[in-house]
Every structure is written in structure tokens, then in C-alpha cells.
Amino acid sequence: MTESPRPLRRNEIRAQNEALILQAAEKVFAEAGFGGATMQLIADVAGLPKANLHYYFASKEQLYRQVVQTIFEIWLAAAEAMDGAETPAEGIGAYIEAKMDISRRHPNGSKVWASEVMHGAPVIQDYLETTLRDWTRGRAALIQRWIDEGRMAPVDPEHLLYMLWATTQHYADFNHQIETLNGGVPLDDAQWRAATDSVKQMILRGIGAI
Amino acid sequence: MTESPRPLRRNEIRAQNEALILQAAEKVFAEAGFGGATMQLIADVAGLPKANLHYYFASKEQLYRQVVQTIFEIWLAAAEAMDGAETPAEGIGAYIEAKMDISRRHPNGSKVWASEVMHGAPVIQDYLETTLRDWTRGRAALIQRWIDEGRMAPVDPEHLLYMLWATTQHYADFNHQIETLNGGVPLDDAQWRAATDSVKQMILRGIGAI
DNA sequence: CTTTGATCTGACCATACGGTCAGGAAAAGA
């Protein structure tokens, strides 16, 4: 569509094409699943010949792995919203805000992750056992500290985390269902604001943080 | 494995084989997705020759459709737990119990449904637009009535329903992740009880029902 | 027993898929 006529430098070419392919792959993997996605379709979406994909990514699986990895890193970065906070209302509220924002901006990434985990995490099992486990333990400890300090109700920190993940990611993974129930149109700005506020209100009150 | 040596009657043969195939299909579709599932694998899991599947089900898509339909009906039946109730705590509490129980007993069905919706509901779009929409409106009205009667906090009924779906189904759809974080073993009876209680407590308190 | 219609299945087919490769085009370096 909008092709830059300027000749590209070597570095730019590689960076641009890899980004183009990853973007197309995220979309196709999200819409069709790993098994249903085809390299040909990804190539078409990216606007490149199929053989060109295999120049940058050795195999379908390797391309998929990169897509999943990218999403995971986005989520990890969002978790920092929880850290600097003094109170649970602040920390968990900011985390909900950040995760709802990701659900809106990266619904496809969220879907690819969900699909991967649902199928038994064949590709990112090591991440679950290392990075995610450590992350979870750290945050559970933080929540437990808040509980011990009497700043919130004595809930099970692990199940609270599951609720946070489930609820926020639902707006990405099930956005088609939500859209259908919304009269066939996506949530607009005000509705996303309302959704985020609803989630924050219900969860924060549910854990006695407000 | 446990084959009944007794000769089967005609009706029994059909009913038994269809059930066998549907059960195998649910498992394979859940583990591999629609695109990744193969009729050969479903046949192997069912212990039947592949050609026999096509005797009972005309196509892979038709078999898939039946699997999705079955799950949907299970969920609809569970919704009745919400109806007879007097108070929100009773009604929503019973609904959470029922949905958590389904997540434990039918994790594969839940995954197939999630996968179908994530991929844009190509097969069950009509269900979303008719049955599910009507169901949602009915329950939202019921919740609104409770709010108007001052029995619970004024939350947005629709977002409450999303939270209920998201949280309960998370224990089925992401059971692999939960299992990994649980030291690699599935939740036992006590842990399922604790999970259900946690969810009930947080949500019911979150909506001011207790 | 004979007939009938449902059940079953090995062998087969057309297609689509992931992946390869030889060789051309283009940019960077000398």
C-alpha cells in the first residue's frame, strides 16, 4: 500500500521485513491457531513471497516461537506497574489498567499466548517453569505482605493473580464474543474506560482494598 | 481396553460409537485446535479406523460443530443454578460453583469453546447472536433487578458476567499453566475447593453481595 | 435359511502444506 520509494539500507531492510513478518504472523496465528495457520497466508498478509519468510525464519515453529516470546515480554514489562506502589489499591489498580490496555492494543498476542497454553505450552514450557514461576512467587509474596500489614483482606494471593489474568485477558481473547454481545461493534473509548473501571472496582472491593 | 464381548444391538452400536468419537474428538480438538487436529489422530484415540469416522460424521467440520454444541448446552444447563435464587449471594454463588465444577469436569470442552471464539466463532456465530445474546440479556436484567432492590452494589451487569465467565473458565482453559505453577501436579480436591471459595469470596464481596 | 439394510474398512485420490534450492537482483565494500 504505502511503499517507501527510497532505497533502504541493509540494516533497515532486515529490521523492516522481520517486523512485517512477525506482525503478519501474530495476526494469522491468532486467527487460525498454530495448526491452522499456513506460511502461505502469513506471506500474503505480509505482502511477501513465501520463500522470503524462510529466508528470515528457518521454520514455522521458529517464527511462532518469536511471536509468543514477544507477547510474554510485553506482559512482563507491564507487571512493573505493580511494583512501585505503596497500597494494594494503587499497585493492583495500576496492574489492571496496564493489562486492560494491553488487551486492547495487543489482542492477537494475547490470543496466541492463550492458544499456546491451552495446547499444553509445547513451545514455552520452560518460560512457565522459570520466569513465570519466579514472577508469580514474587508478586504473591508482595500481596501476602500487604495482607499481613492489614492493607487488604486475607485472600489467597495465587487465586487473586489468576483472577487478574483471567479477567483482563478475557477482553482480548474473547473480544469477538464481547463485540457480538455489543451489537456487533467493538467497544469504543468510553466503553473500554467503563470496562476497566468495572474490573478495578469489583476486584479492588473484592479484596478489601477500597 | 475394556471391550464388552457381548454382541451389541443396532441402536447401541450407533450410540456407543458416536459417543466414543465425540469424546475422542473433544480431546484432540482441545489439545491441537481445529487446524492442528487430524481425523487420523481422533480415530486412533477413539480406537476406530479413520474411514469409520466418516461413516458417522460427514466431515471434520461437522464433527467439530457437534463437539462445540455439546459444550454450549452443558453451560446453558448450568445457568439454571442462578435462576431459583432469592439473593445475589445465593444465585451468583451457585453459578460460580456450577461453572467451576464444569471447568474441572470438562476442561477440554471449555478449551474447544475458547478456541472457537478466539478464532472469530466461524462455526457458532449464530449461537452467539441468538441464544447467548438472549441469555445474557436475561441475566443482566436479573442482576439489575437485584441492584435496584438494593441487594448488591451498582455494578455493570454485563462486566460482572464477563468476570464470572473469565474467572471460572480460566481454571479449565489455563489448567496447564495453573498445574505448572502448582509444582507440575493438578489441583487436588482441597485445592479445587479452595479455588472455588476464593473466587466466590472475592466476587461476592466485590459486588457487595456479602 | 434367505434377504435386507446397516455397519465397517483397506486402499485409494486430489490437494495443500512446510520446506528446499538454484540462480537472479541489488547493495556494500575495495
Add this chain to the structure above:
DNA sequence: TCTTTTCCTGACCGTATGGTCAGATCAAAG
């Protein structure tokens, strides 16, 4: 300019897939 390296791609390949079909098998009706 000439050489080298990277980038690009049409054509091709082996394999696996969903689906078909003719004919065997078997329960039940007459």
C-alpha cells in the same frame, strides 16, 4: 569498475491430510 555479500523468489519436492468408495461383515427381519 569489479568483487563480495546479502537479499530475493519461482519452481520444485516429499509428505500428510480430508475425504471417497467398492466391497466385506454382520445383525435382524421375513
